Amino acid sequence: xxxxxxxxxxxxxxxxxxxxxxxxxxxxxxxxxxxxxxxxxxxxxxxxxxxxxxxxxxxxxxxxxxxxxxxxxxxxxxxxxxxxxxxxxxxxxxxxxxxxxxxxxxxxxxxxxxxxx
Amino acid sequence: xxxxxxxxxxxxxxxxxxxxxxxxxxxxxxxxxxxxxxxxxxxxxxxxxxxxxxxxxxxxxxxxxxxxxxxxxxxxxxxxxxxxxxxxxxxxxxxxxxxxxxxxxxxxxxxxxxxxxxxx
Numbered sequence: 741x742x743x744x745x746x747x748x749x750x751x752x753x754x755x756x757x758x759x760x761x762x763x764x765x766x767x768x769x770x771x772x773x774x775x776x777x778x779x780x781x782x783x784x785x786x787x788x789x790x791x792x793x794x795x796x797x798x799x800x801x802x803x804x805x806x807x808x809x810x811x812x813x814x815x816x817x818x819x820x821x822x823x824x825x826x827x828x829x830x831x832x833x834x835x836x837x838x839x840x841x842x843x844x845x846x847x848x849x850x851x852x853x854x855x856x857x
Numbered sequence: 858x859x860x861x862x863x864x865x866x867x868x869x870x871x872x873x874x875x876x877x878x879x880x881x882x883x884x885x886x887x888x889x890x891x892x893x894x895x896x897x898x899x900x901x902x903x904x905x906x907x908x909x910x911x912x913x914x915x916x917x918x919x920x921x922x923x924x925x926x927x928x929x930x931x932x933x934x935x936x937x938x939x940x941x942x943x944x945x946x947x948x949x950x951x952x953x954x955x956x957x958x959x960x961x962x963x964x965x966x967x968x969x970x971x972x973x974x975x976x977x
Contacts, residue, residue: 744899773964783970784860784968784969784970784971785900785948785950785968786968787965787966787967790964790965831899831900833899835964837964842905842912842913843888843905843952843953843963843964843966844890844902844905844913845890845892845900845902845966846902847899847900847901848899849897849898849899850898850899
């Protein structure tokens with residue numbers, strides 16, 4: 741079974757600064773996907789960024805980028821130029837890439853990020 | 858394109874009562890998921906449907922929870938009877954579209970707004 745660990749329950753950052761959220765995972769799979777999802781207060785979960793394990797290049801989406809270290813099973817999220825709207829719970833998630841039709845997400849417990857003005 | 862719809866948004870019931878949640882996925886999506894998110898935790902998969910068949914219900918407490926997706930489109934999740942520990946947000950998600958004879962985009966799940974259940 742896969743496990744996802746987010747060791748930072750809460751973090752805060754000043755507006756316009758950079759923050760990094762940590763995630764580690766455990767799996768025996770070789771083909772998989774990793775995701776960061778954002779869940780703002782009382783709003784729905786949205787995908788921030790995803791990484792395919794077979795790709796060595798780290799994924800980037802505008803101000804969001806990841807540092808994917810496959811050997812270390814580490815998948816951190818860097819948010820540059822933090823904005824007030826980035827305040828949310830951030831979840832790291834894992835999906836097997838070769839599970840037939842089973843595409844379930846396994847989530848970590850989340851990191852609550854607060855961006856301060 | 859309309860997103861994943863869920864209703865009701867909030868529900869308060871007493872323990873031992875029954876409750877049902879409804880989900881309408883994004884049009885054309887074959888795969889539908891129900892997740893349970895207890896306060897302070899990440900979502901946990903309860904059940905996954907591919908069209909109207911069950912792919913994974915290994916973590917569904919089948920003595921009290923049931924779910925169906927009869928026509929391969931919308932879905933209902935029922936709890937009967939509810940317990941205090943069922944208080945949570947129930948999230949529905951969908952993914953996977955048929956294109957060119959192949960299922961694509963199975964790796965991107967779109968979530969609904971969730972139903973917050975409080976059991977007293």
